Amino acid sequence: MIVAEAWKASYLYWVFPVLIVATVFAILGLFGVVFAIRLFAKYTCGQFRKPTRMDGKTVIVTGCTGGIGKETARELAKRGARVIMACRNLEAAEKVKAEIIEDTKNTKVIVKKLDLSSFASIREFAADINKTETKLDVLVHNAGYADTFKKRKTVDDIEMTMETNHYGPFLLTHLLIDLLKKSAPSRIVVVASSLYRIGAFNIDNPNPVDTLPGYLYYASKEANILFTRELARRLEGTGVTVNCLHPGLIESGIWSSVPPPLSWMLYPIIKCFFKNPQQGCQTTVMLAVDEKLEKVSGKYFSDCRESSLSNSVSNMTRAKKVWEISEKMVKLGEDDPRIEA
Ligand SMILES: *[C@@H]1O[C@H](CO)[C@@H](O)[C@H](O)[C@H]1NC(C)=O
Ligand SMILES: *[C@@H]1O[C@H](CO)[C@@H](O)[C@H](O)[C@H]1NC(C)=O
Numbered sequence: 001m002i003v004a005e006a007w008k009a010s011y012l013y014w015v016f017p018v019l020i021v022a023t024v025f026a027i028l029g030l031f032g033v034v035f036a037i038r039l040f041a042k043y044t045c046g047q048f049r050k051p052t053r054m055d056g057k058t059v060i061v062t063g064c065t066g067g068i069g070k071e072t073a074r075e076l077a078k079r080g081a082r083v084i085m086a087c088r089n090l091e092a093a094e095k096v097k098a099e100i101i102e103d104t105k106n107t108k109v110i111v112k113k114l115d116l117s118s119f120a121s122i123r124e125f126a127a128d129i130n131k132t133e134t135k136l137d138v139l140v141h142n143a144g145y146a147d148t149f150k151k152r153k154t155v156d157d158i159e160m161t162m163e164t165n166h167y168g169p170f171l172l173t174h175l176l177i178d179l180l181k182k183s184a185p186s187r188i189v190v191v192a193s194s195l196y197r198i199g200a201f202n203i204d205n206p207n208p209v210d211t212l213p214g215y216l217y218y219a220s221k222e223a224n225i226l227f228t229r230e231l232a233r234r235l236e237g238t239g240v241t242v243n244c245l246h247p248g249l250i251e252s253g254i255w256s257s258v259p260p261p262l263s264w265m266l267y268p269i270i271k272c273f274f275k276n277p278q279q280g281c282q283t284t285v286m287l288a289v290d291e292k293l294e295k296v297s298g299k300y301f302s303d304c305r306e307s308s309l310s311n312s313v314s315n316m317t318r319a320k321k322v323w324e325i326s327e328k329m330v331k332l333g334e335d336d337p338r339i340e341a
Contacts, residue, residue, distance in 0.1 A: 034272045046304030047279070048286040054081035058136050058183075059288065060129070060176075061085060062114060062169070063143025065092040067252035068191070070100075071281035072142060076288060077106040084133075086114035086125060086143075116143050116168030117154040119330060126175030135183035138288045139176060141169040141224075142191045146217040148257045151209040158329065159209050165220035166201075170227060171330040177240070177337050184239025185294055189287045190228050194246040194302065196221040197310055203318070206325045213259075222313060223322060225300060230319040232298025234341045241297035243287050248303065249273070250280040 054076055064073040064085045077083045077100050087093035093111040100109050112128060115121035129136070145164040152160040158167060173188060180186045199218025202208050208216070228244040235242060251274045258266055286304050287293060300309050312318065332338070 038272055046282055046286075046302075048282045048290070048304050050286075050290060052079065052289045052291060054079040054137075054289055056080075057138065058082045058084065058133055059138040059140065060136065061140040061142055062116065062172075063087065065089055065096050066277075068247050068250055068277045068280040068284065069142040070096055071277045072140060072284045072288075073109070074100050074103060075281055075285045076138075077101075077104040077109050079289060080106060081138075082108040083110070084129070085109065085111045087111060088113070088115045088117075088143075114143075114172075116164045116172070117145070117156075117160055119156050119168070119171055122168055122172050123175065126172060129176060130179060133179065136176060136179045136186060137183055138187045138189065139173070139180060140189045140191070140284060140288060141172075142189075142284065143169075144191065144217075146214060146257050147211075148259065149213045151211075151216075153209075158207050159216060161216040161220050162207065162223075165217070166223040166227065167326060167329050169224075170326045171332070173231065174330075174332060174337050174339060177339055180240045181238050186240050187288060187293075188231070188240065188242040189284055190224050190242065190244035191247055191284060192224040192228070192244040192300070193218075193221040196225055196313065200312065201226065201322050203321055203325065206329055213257075223326075225309065225313045226319040226322045227326070228300070229298050229313065229316065230323045231339065233316070233319075234339045235297065236341070241293070241295070243293070243296060243299050243301060245283045245287060245300065246302040246307065247280045247283060248275040250275050250277060252277060252280070 057080075059076050059081045061069055061073045061076065061083065063069045065087050073083050073085055073096070083100075083106075085093050085097060090111060090113055097109050097111050101107055112125060113121065114125040143164060145161050147159065147161040154160055154163045156163060169190070180188065195218050197218075199215050199220075199222050201219050201223040211219075225244055228242050231242045251270050255263070255266060255270060283301050283304050287301060300307050
């Protein structure tokens with residue numbers, strides 16, 4: 001009894017319950033704040049709301065079996081475009097194609113094999129397109145791969161990330177440039193990332209493998225932007241434009257390469273703060289369809305707005321150097337189209 005009386009008399013008697021209630025409220029409050037931020041982001045992060053149609057236009061979207069590529073293909077199909085899904089995994093692509101046709105009622109959705117980590121596959125794909133398509137209005141370079149601790153080499157003996165994200169699209173652009181020029185006004189859209197600021201294309205070693213995990217992803221994204229800027233310069237006056245973008249941080253398969261325990265910490269952050277793929281495809285779709293952008297070229301966009309670039313990617317000497325290195329890396333031949341200023 002004496003113990004109980006003393007307990008009641010002590011401040012602990014009321015401090016504990018108050019602490020518990022306060023903790024519960026703090027946790028609920030935190031969830032509330034996260035939820036509010038997420039909702040705010042959902043409705044304010046650039047949405048492309050124009051109903052612009054794409055009937056009669058042919059577009060190629062690379063890497064569209066999931067994530068923002070799939071949503072980009074869906075959006076463009078919804079607007080009436082003939083959508084060529086250029087994918088590595090044909091089985092997955094056929095499933096997505098069926099889903100998009102079902103959803104949009106647009107039957108002009110086509111699957112073609114393209115493996116950007118193989119120059120042979122890129123050449124095969126381009127030859128096929130060149131033969132079967134009379135025009136090409138939009139080429140969307142969307143496919144991406146992110147390196148991990150263990151670097152992988154492609155059949156061309158180049159590190160996987162650099163070839164899939166930069167050298168592959170560089171070669172594909174060359175092989176399709178005549179068709180794009182013939183179809184002018186036409187567009188190229190390059191999905192880059194604001195994470196380009198973390199990495200840099202290594203001019204002294206264009207095929208590095210001894211980097212930290214993820215670094216080559218950032219470097220390839222820097223290369224994407226330098227490529228966009230130099231390509232825009234070389235395409236001046238042709239009616240073919242090229243712009244690049246940051247889609248936002250997206251909930252997508254690309255994070256699956258992050259190893260545990262980092263991935264466990266990343267998971268709740270991804271769930272709470274990253275855009276879903278439908279929100280993530282908005283800037284790509286805008287660059288592909290917005291009539292207002294017909295003459296805009298060499299620019300970088302984020303959240304459906306033009307955005308500024310760092311000094312390193314504004315250096316045109318550097319852009320030109322990366323271009324020349326890339327021509328050698330993809331073994332651009334005598335008979336291949338060159339893109340000259
Ligand atoms: C595409 O076809 C045209 C002829 O229709 C040809 O001149 C051109 O070299 C071909 N380009 C490629 C990359 O195959
Ligand atoms: C631009 O890039 C070139 C080539 O990499 C380099 O030599 C030069 O210092 C850079 N200029 C600036 C202003 O950073």
